[in-house]
Amino acid sequence: MTNADVYDVCKDLDFSKDIINFVHLNSTKVIFGPNCVRFVGNKAKEFNATKALIVTDSGILNAGHLDVVLESMNDSQVDCIVYSEVTENPSSYDVNNCATFAKSHSVDLILGLGGGSSLDTAKGANFIITNGGEMKDYRGIDKASNDMLPFFAIPTTAGTGSECQSFAIISDTETHEKMACGDKRAAARIAFLDPLLTTTQPFKITAQTGIDAISHSIESLVTKTKTDVSEKYSRLSFHLINRSFENVIKDPENINARSDMLLGAAYAGTAIECSMLGAAHAAANPMTAKFSIPHGVAVGIMLPHIIKYNSLDNEVADVYDSLIGQCLSERVVELLNIAKIKVRLGEYGITNNDLLSLSEAAATQWTGNFNPRRVSVDDFLELYKSAL
Ligand SMILES: [Fe+2]
Structure with a gap:
């Protein structure tokens, strides 16, 4: 290519x-x-x-x-x-x-x-x-x-x-x-x-980094600081990663699929340069810091819940709907299944008793400031509960 x-x-x-x-x-x-x-x-x-x-x-x-x-x-x-x-x-x-x-x-x-x-x-x-x-x-x-x-x-x-x-x-x-x-x-x-x-990456790395990359497309698309230009990079990124993620998992040496993934990740990185990220990253960071959950896994687990939370804003919901001809949070869950990522926090040793301290840490994350909807400690608590 x-x-x-x-x-x-x-x-x-x-x-x-x-x-x-x-x-x-x-x-x-x-x-x-x-x-x-x-x-x-x-x-x-x-x-x-x-x-x-x-x-x-x-x-x-x-x-x-x-x-x-x-x-x-x-x-x-x-x-x-x-x-x-x-x-x-x-x-x-x-x-x-x-x-x-x-x-x-x-x-x-x-x-x-x-x-x-x-x-x-x-x-x-x-x-x-x-x-x-x-x-x-x-x-x-x-x-x-x-x-x-x-x-x-x-x-x-x-x-x-x-x-x-x-x-x-x-x-x-x-x-x-x-x-x-x-x-x-x-x-x-x-x-x-x-x-x-990129063809020599082990399955886990391809899967987890790929989920991180598509979460960058989705989060950067709706931030408070997004621009018309960053939105185009986010959309192109989502399109490429969404169409090739499954291929790259099934056929790791497929250069066209690997190209889509690598370009998609770079386009999302370009979008982030001005649009920044959102609440899925804010929620994920304490999960990595406190429970050593890999970054892509932590973001992936929280992303469908954040999409649902952000969709309570009609404008954001319309942007999500314009991305793909199906429910976006359901598509992310499909991708997580393809990546063989377990989606419940309990499967990573997190219990109900941990959720408040995770929520307090999540609410202090800089990246959360760019999320289209404000997310308080109580909101994070609800989001973690829904993922437990
Ligand atoms: Fe990330």
Whole structure:
């Protein structure tokens, strides 16, 4: 599949080439296609890079994806150092480790290679390497004062869409609270969307990250801060992921389906850049922090309940109805079944006694502020009860 094929795929849809080409991203150029990662060395050279920090995890090393990147960098005579200690849901401690590793090597380019955790760790380390301090100093938007190193994002999952965002999502080591740290200069200068890199994901990762990605389409579509442009990205994202999720689960090596998923996740990431997310993410974050439920699973469990809650607003209900020719919450439950995700909180060890503290934590989540309907502690309590 090439860019031209993507136009072809989308030709029956009402989306302009500007949307398909990600032209609304101010800081990030997106390169898409099988094997496009082989251009990474060439592009690094265009940025006059001499030594790059590659941030990744051991699974990516074992899958052989790092070798492809190193070969390309080597062909372009760009030295590399590799930090492969990335963990799931990276914390400020992890980011510090990565930055400390890099500081002794005078790097002039950062590459994130892996899932959202690798990309966010790389993005976070860029803040610390170039501006010092700690991750919590950059919580919010535009808190950095110095320029940052150029950053290339190479996602190997179709999930967070971090490759198209200027935010690093990092957990506070002490409180486990998720901190969103945003700065336009932290966004990837180039995102390489190579669907071949996503074919090696285990079933669980494909399933959970895919559910996260489609939840980004759905949540970003109706936020208080959505725009006409972000809405188009959300819709295109939903369309691609919705049509290919089942295919990618049944036939993991199907490159067209993998392409839809990877592009869909990136389009949702582009939408989030201005529209942000909503109450499903607010409800999910404490479930991950307190019960270690994977992010995509936690968001997926709560999403049908949030859709029903938001549908009490007629305008929001009309937007949901315009997305697909069936009840949206029912479609999400179908996708969760395909993903083999258990949908009751009780199946994850959560009891009635836990719901109040989860609700209190959910109500303090920044992301909840963008939900189209206000969600109080009592509302979260009802939402968790309905999912119990
Ligand atoms: Fe998410």
